[in-house]
Structure formats: structure tokens, C-alpha cells
Amino acid sequence: MYKIIDNNNFKTEKDKYITLVEKVFANDSDKIANILEFEKHLNYIFASPYNNQAFWVLLIVNETLISMVNFFEYDSLNHDWCLFTTFTNKKYRCKGYAGKVLKYGLNHLKRYQYNKLICGIENTNIASIKLHEKNGFVYSGYDWDELAPGFPKNHLGFIYKNFNR
Ligand SMILES: CC(C)(COP(=O)(O)OP(=O)(O)OC[C@H]1O[C@@H](n2cnc3c(N)ncnc32)[C@H](O)[C@@H]1OP(=O)(O)O)[C@@H](O)C(=O)NCCC(=O)NCCS
Numbered sequence: 001m002y003k004i005i006d007n008n009n010f011k012t013e014k015d016k017y018i019t020l021v022e023k024v025f026a027n028d029s030d031k032i033a034n035i036l037e038f039e040k041h042l043n044y045i046f047a048s049p050y051n052n053q054a055f056w057v058l059l060i061v062n063e064t065l066i067s068m069v070n071f072f073e074y075d076s077l078n079h080d081w082c083l084f085t086t087f088t089n090k091k092y093r094c095k096g097y098a099g100k101v102l103k104y105g106l107n108h109l110k111r112y113q114y115n116k117l118i119c120g121i122e123n124t125n126i127a128s129i130k131l132h133e134k135n136g137f138v139y140s141g142y143d144w145d146e147l148a149p150g151f152p153k154n155h156l157g158f159i160y161k162n163f164n165r
Helices: 010-025 035-045 097-109 126-134
Strands: 002-006 054-061 064-075 080-088 116-121 137-143 156-160
Touching (some): 002 010, 010 035, 035 064, 035 080, 064 097, 080 097, 116 126, 116 137
Antiparallel strands (some): 002 054, 054 064, 137 156
């Protein structure tokens, strides 16, 4: 089942879903698998003072998180969005789940107004580069923080090109 968390249900449902993520992160040594940082990121993207539009897609089977991705609007004036933290449970990698969850998220994004969608990937993360290239992202020729100031340094900046709605 796909679960969407957005500004309507984040406050009421976040604890349940963060617990699912925590279980998966506990078995993973990847630096992305840091529950405190991840929760901080979620609190940031769903924080009402920023009035950000954001959503988090989770693929859950039998109460286990299989894969997830989140999106947020970082520049509401220009409707520029960023895709952040694509993650698949280690036990379920290379089975196409990140591709499925990403496609689902990109389709859900059509409900919102957006002009640009970016993401950043470390140049050593071949799995993530392949995943995003297969799903309509192209390397911009710039780093992530050059595409939009404030994003992490030393990541290749990718731009989504499939804007057919
Ligand atoms: C990146 C990540 C989300 C991919 O998840 P996944 O569910 O295994 O991805 P998919 O099975 O949908 O694979 C997507 C494509 O990437 C390729 N791929 C996946 N893992 C790969 C690997 N380790 N090496 C090379 N290619 C890989 C797949 O072959 C597939 O392409 P194909 O359909 O042509 O075969 C997963 O490896 C992960 O969670 N990594 C840790 C967190 C992370 O780095 N996130 C991204 C941050 S930018």
C-alpha cells in the first residue's frame, strides 16, 4: 500500500510512520539512515511557519516500510520543488521498489503547482544516479547547491525533465 503524508495528516500520523522508518534505519549503516536527521528534515519540510507544501510517499507491506521518498516546495514564489531522501529498505533493494515509489510521487506532484524539480546525488551513488536518470532526471552540469543555495554541497544537481502533465 502507498501512504501519502502531507500537511493534512503529518501532525496526527507522523509518529506511527517515523517508527516504521526507525525500524528500517536500525539495520542500515548508510549515513542517510539517521533517524534524528530524517525527523528533523520532516519537521522542517512540514513546518507551518515556512508554509511549505510537502509530501512524503511510503510503500508499506505488512507493516514494513519497503521504500519511500519525500518532496517539498523550497521556493513558493517560483514553485520550485526538491525531491529529498529516496530510500529503500536494505532487504528489498534492486527489486524496482524505489522506481515504483518515485513514479508514484512524481504522479502525485502533478496535483501541486510546480515549475522546477531538482535533487542532489553524490557522484559515487551509482544506484541513485541510475534510479533518477531512469525516471526523467538529467544531470544539470551544476552541483546541487549551485542550482539552489542552501542545499548540501558536493552533490551532483539533477533536474526533472518530464513535465508532461
Ligand atoms: C538508491 C536506492 C534508493 C535505490 O533503491 P532500489 O529500490 O534498490 O532501486 P530500484 O530497484 O528501483 O533500481 C532502480 C535502478 O537503479 C539500478 N540500481 C539499483 N541499485 C544499484 C546498484 N547498487 N548498482 C547499480 N545499479 C543499481 C537498478 O538496476 C535499476 O535500474 P534497472 O531497472 O535498469 O535495473 C537504494 O539503493 C537506497 O536506499 N540507497 C541508500 C539511500 C540512498 O543513497 N538514497 C539516495 C540518496 S540521493
